[in-house]
Amino acid sequence: MMLLEVRDLTVTFPTPRGPLDAVRSLDLDLEPGGALGIVGESGSGKSMTSLAIMGLQPRAARRTGSVRLQGRELVGMSEADLRRVRGDRVAMVFQDPLSSLNPYYTVGLQIEEAYCAHRPGVTRREARKVAIAALERVRIRDAARRVNHYPHQFSGGMRQRVMIAMALSTEPELLIADEPTTALDVTVQAQILDLLQEIRRETGTGLVLITHDLAVVSEITDHIVVMKDGVCVERGAVEQIFTRPRHPYTQALLDAVPRIDDEIGELRAVAPGLAVAPDNGGPV
Amino acid sequence: MTSSPTDLTAARAVGSGTGDTAEAPAASAAGALPAGAGGTWQALRHDVGAMLGLGYIVLVTLVAIFAPVLTSISGWTPYEFDQTAIDPDLGGMPIGPWGGMGAEHWFGVEPGSGRDIFARIVYGARVSMSIALSATLLTTVLGVSLGLLAGYFGGRVDVVISRVMDFLMAFPALIFMIAVLSALPASNRSALLVVVISAFGWPYLARIVRGQTMSLAQREFVEAARAAGASGTRIVFREILPNLRSTIIVMSTLAVPGYIGTEAGLSFLGVGVVPPAPSWGQMIAASVKWYAVDPAYFVVPGVCLFLLVLSFTVLGDRLRAVVDAQEGR
Amino acid sequence: MPRFLLTRIMSGLMVLLLVCLFTYLVFFALSPDPAVQICGKSCTPELIDQIRGNLGLDQPFWTQFFLFVVGIFAGRTYGDGAGAVDCAAPCLGYSFQSSQAVWDMIVQRLPVSATVAVGAAVLWLLAGLAGGLLSAVKEGSFLDRFTTGLTLTSMSIPNYVLALVLQYVLVVQLQWLPFPQAVAFADDPVQWFLNFVMPWMVLAIGYAAAYTRLTRANVLDVLRENYVRTAAAKGLPQSLVWRRHALRPALTPIVTIFGMDFAGLLGGALITETVFGINGVGKMAADSIARNDQPVIMGVTLLAGFLVVVGNLVVDVVYTAIDPRVRVNA
Numbered sequence: 001m002m003l004l005e006v007r008d009l010t011v012t013f014p015t016p017r018g019p020l021d022a023v024r025s026l027d028l029d030l031e032p033g034g035a036l037g038i039v040g041e042s043g044s045g046k047s048m049t050s051l052a053i054m055g056l057q058p059r060a061a062r063r064t065g066s067v068r069l070q071g072r073e074l075v076g077m078s079e080a081d082l083r084r085v086r087g088d089r090v091a092m093v094f095q096d097p098l099s100s101l102n103p104y105y106t107v108g109l110q111i112e113e114a115y116c117a118h119r120p121g122v123t124r125r126e127a128r129k130v131a132i133a134a135l136e137r138v139r140i141r142d143a144a145r146r147v148n149h150y151p152h153q154f155s156g157g158m159r160q161r162v163m164i165a166m167a168l169s170t171e172p173e174l175l176i177a178d179e180p181t182t183a184l185d186v187t188v189q190a191q192i193l194d195l196l197q198e199i200r201r202e203t204g205t206g207l208v209l210i211t212h213d214l215a216v217v218s219e220i221t222d223h224i225v226v227m228k229d230g231v232c233v234e235r236g237a238v239e240q241i242f243t244r245p246r247h248p249y250t251q252a253l254l255d256a257v258p259r260i261d262d263e264i265g266e267l268r269a270v271a272p273g274l275a276v277a278p279d280n281g282g283p284v
Numbered sequence: 285m286t287s288s289p290t291d292l293t294a295a296r297a298v299g300s301g302t303g304d305t306a307e308a309p310a311a312s313a314a315g316a317l318p319a320g321a322g323g324t325w326q327a328l329r330h331d332v333g334a335m336l337g338l339g340y341i342v343l344v345t346l347v348a349i350f351a352p353v354l355t356s357i358s359g360w361t362p363y364e365f366d367q368t369a370i371d372p373d374l375g376g377m378p379i380g381p382w383g384g385m386g387a388e389h390w391f392g393v394e395p396g397s398g399r400d401i402f403a404r405i406v407y408g409a410r411v412s413m414s415i416a417l418s419a420t421l422l423t424t425v426l427g428v429s430l431g432l433l434a435g436y437f438g439g440r441v442d443v444v445i446s447r448v449m450d451f452l453m454a455f456p457a458l459i460f461m462i463a464v465l466s467a468l469p470a471s472n473r474s475a476l477l478v479v480v481i482s483a484f485g486w487p488y489l490a491r492i493v494r495g496q497t498m499s500l501a502q503r504e505f506v507e508a509a510r511a512a513g514a515s516g517t518r519i520v521f522r523e524i525l526p527n528l529r530s531t532i533i534v535m536s537t538l539a540v541p542g543y544i545g546t547e548a549g550l551s552f553l554g555v556g557v558v559p560p561a562p563s564w565g566q567m568i569a570a571s572v573k574w575y576a577v578d579p580a581y582f583v584v585p586g587v588c589l590f591l592l593v594l595s596f597t598v599l600g601d602r603l604r605a606v607v608d609a610q611e612g613r
Numbered sequence: 614m615p616r617f618l619l620t621r622i623m624s625g626l627m628v629l630l631l632v633c634l635f636t637y638l639v640f641f642a643l644s645p646d647p648a649v650q651i652c653g654k655s656c657t658p659e660l661i662d663q664i665r666g667n668l669g670l671d672q673p674f675w676t677q678f679f680l681f682v683v684g685i686f687a688g689r690t691y692g693d694g695a696g697a698v699d700c701a702a703p704c705l706g707y708s709f710q711s712s713q714a715v716w717d718m719i720v721q722r723l724p725v726s727a728t729v730a731v732g733a734a735v736l737w738l739l740a741g742l743a744g745g746l747l748s749a750v751k752e753g754s755f756l757d758r759f760t761t762g763l764t765l766t767s768m769s770i771p772n773y774v775l776a777l778v779l780q781y782v783l784v785v786q787l788q789w790l791p792f793p794q795a796v797a798f799a800d801d802p803v804q805w806f807l808n809f810v811m812p813w814m815v816l817a818i819g820y821a822a823a824y825t826r827l828t829r830a831n832v833l834d835v836l837r838e839n840y841v842r843t844a845a846a847k848g849l850p851q852s853l854v855w856r857r858h859a860l861r862p863a864l865t866p867i868v869t870i871f872g873m874d875f876a877g878l879l880g881g882a883l884i885t886e887t888v889f890g891i892n893g894v895g896k897m898a899a900d901s902i903a904r905n906d907q908p909v910i911m912g913v914t915l916l917a918g919f920l921v922v923v924g925n926l927v928v929d930v931v932y933t934a935i936d937p938r939v940r941v942n943a
Binding site (some may be wrong): 054056079083087088092094096099100101103104105106113114117118150152163164 | 838839848855936
Binding site for chain 3 (some may be wrong): 460554
């Protein structure tokens with residue numbers, strides 16, 4: 001059985017000029033433990049896709065089609081049942097870890113509540129242990145102390161680690177990461193990607209990685225779906241996409257990936273690196 | 285279906301629905317389409333509340349301008365006593381229902397003196413409008429210029445101006461205004477009111493202008509102008525000020541009702557416009573003694589004042605909504 | 614004590630000193646001679662000179678101002694010899710009209726003003742928060758639009774006009790409320806309470822409207838925050854998402870504004886107390902304005918400044934307790 005099976009997924013927004021599709025007729029398949037990349041520019045509908053899988057599309061939007069998780073249909077499921085799926089079977093990591101964590105609560109509490117929401121009857125002490133273990137698993141040093149800190153006391157890369165820890169605390173089957181490295185410095189990006197890869201190997205969690213950067217997906221995922229204007233324009237194995245792109249848009253995205261033989265690309269790859277600060281995880 | 289609208293709408297929905305930063309530029313690009321004064325007017329024109337408010341403001345303005353003409357038609361000046369319109373046996377109550385309203389005195393007469401309320405309302409409009417608008421003008425000039433100075437030049441200028449603003453905003457303004465006005469001589473109260481109101485009003489505008497100027501000063505077009513050798517004054521007036529236009533208009537419109545209320549309130553407390561010059565706040569104050577027996581006496585100026593404040597409030601509120609939508613906030 | 618608190622207290626004292634200076638300066642420079650006022654009708658130039666001497670009005674401005682400020686902290690003595698009057702700290706001088714000590718007059722009337730202020734504050738907080746939350750939850754509904762219209766109307770009605778309307782409708786016409794009578798709480802609690810109903814409503818309505826708009830806007834803003842989306846993605850129940858992740862961030866800024874508004878309430882109380890004839894500090898100020906009773910006006914202005922400064926301080930302290938970002942950075 002497929003872990004995730006999306007068929008004909010369409011997300012429609014009402015506008016004064018009539019309904020418009022942010023995502024149109026999208027199909028996705030992911031095997032258990034597999035990794036799928038969704039690639040496209042801003043506004044291509046890739047983020048909306050990730051939200052729509054979870055049933056988290058904006059209130060004004062309408063979602064049609066089929067989203068099956070381990071054979072269970074999520075479209076049309078009651079809000080109460082969807083709630084049990086979110087965070088437990090499917091967890092998400094968002095782009096900007098600072099704004100995605102509530103500044104008013106310790107990271108410990110925010111991890112604990114994710115865990116407690118799906119494990120009724122656990123005690124605070126158990127939840128605290130889970131939170132510390134989750135932080136340790138994403139390689140945050142001194143987790144027992146850091147668990148009491150607030151998000152603003154972490155650096156950017158550390159915050160994203162906290163987000164990942166939070167997502168993994170319930171041991172989900174599927175992790176959806178929406179541009180998890182875009183807001184981070186280049187060296188920290190690599191660390192986060194390595195972490196995701198490691199965790200996937202250790203836990204067998206399926207991964208949907210959403211990004212505008214083909215270089216990022218090529219490192220982790222096996223299959224790629226290229227989106228433009230809410231529609232899938234090309235899909236295939238990583239190797240095939242990189243060596244024989246069929247759609248001109250994919251070619252354009254590939255051209256944007258820095259190569260050694262590309263002078264401009266080289267500059268692009270190096271220039272941001274100059275400003276990189278080491279992500280040592282100390283308090284800011 | 286063309287691709288770009290889909291793009292923009294989706295981006296907009298994501299941008300406003302979830303605050304996705306990557307898609308924010310597309311969202312503001314989409315929002316910026318109907319910008320400009322023409323667009324603002326087009327959007328406002330279809331808003332019933334805003335148009336009703338504007339209508340009433342125009343009406344009061346015209347009434348204020350043509351006050352002498354109107355009173356010559358109605359037949360009574362604001363200072364004439366009409367002993368025939370009040371009943372001395374009832375302590376000076378107006379004769380007739382509704383505070384003596386009728387063909388002779390359109391809005392009735394003042395109990396006790398028999399002065400024509402219509403004439404006093406019409407001349408009172410002059411006071412209310414001229415004080416509120418002058419105070420707004422002065423506040424805007426002060427707020428914009430000091431805000432620009434602080435925001436553009438920064439450094440010591442900014443420190444000094446910001447300190448003064450902090451101080452004025454932490455000041456018990458209303459009480460102090462009352463204290464000052466009560467101590468000042470009664471001559472030329474209108475001008476004093478304008479000065480005192482503006483002195484405490486400008487920091488609220490200046491603070492916002494300062495913030496926006498600071499962020500505008502970092503933008504590319506300002507950098508470009510600076511690189512091209514434009515002087516500071518030129519950059520401030522040619523590059524930054526035009527971009528603050530909508531903020532200034534909205535803030536000023538929203539400030540007017542506050543100033544109308546302040547003037548009326550100060551006159552109500554007896555430290556505003558000096559009798560016998562008519563002012564709406566002062567008329568309401570005079571009606572306090574009579575409210576139980578002659579409700580028309582406070583209803584007429586009360587309603588006029590309330591509607592004027594409401595009109596400016598609604599207009600300002602809608603204006604802000606339109607401008608915010610245009611700027612994609 | 615944290616350093617920032619110390620700097621805040623210092624700047625608060627600066628504000629107070631400046632308020633004092635400005636007010637004093639205004640009266641010194643612009644007001645008619647108080648000695649003439651006090652002297653009354655049967656006055657001789659000698660008497661005026663004597664009063665001047667007793668009040669220290671023959672001194673230069675800075676000396677007078679200095680004596681006034683010292684008097685607040687340490688008390689002062691007016692006149693000398695047998696006719697000397699000791700004014701204990703905090704000394705704000707004596708009323709020109711009643712010869713009572715201004716400090717005593719304020720202390721006497723403060724409880725009444727506090728009753729008006731606290732009751733109004735409770736009313737506007739309840740109404741504002743409830744109204745704002747309701748319209749945020751039902752965004753775009755009829756209820757939301759109705760509330761928006763109501764808040765604009767409420768914000769636009771001057772409180773003295775509302776006071777007259779309420780008195781006319783509720784007391785004169787419908788007779789739902791009795792005419793206000795001066796009673797002590799212990800003698801007739803019902804009448805006492807009913808006395809305050811209208812003042813509370815009048816003082817509260819503008820704030821209630823403003824808080825409704827503020828709460829609505831804040832809640833809607835916070836609901837767009839990424840961390841609310843995160844909370845939903847974690848599978849938290851809707852009620853917990855609202856309670857924990859939306860309400861606290863949305864309501865925290867309101868604490869600041871509430872502190873400032875409450876501290877600045879004396880200005881609003883001036884009009885409300887005058888209209889309803891409530892014998893509080895506000896009415897006392899209004900009365901002394903009519904009689905040009907400078908020491909009293911001066912005292913009330915200082916009190917207002919003091920309340921604003923203290924209000925700001927309290928807000929700063931409370932804020933460090935409720936916003937972790939401030940707490941750690943401080």
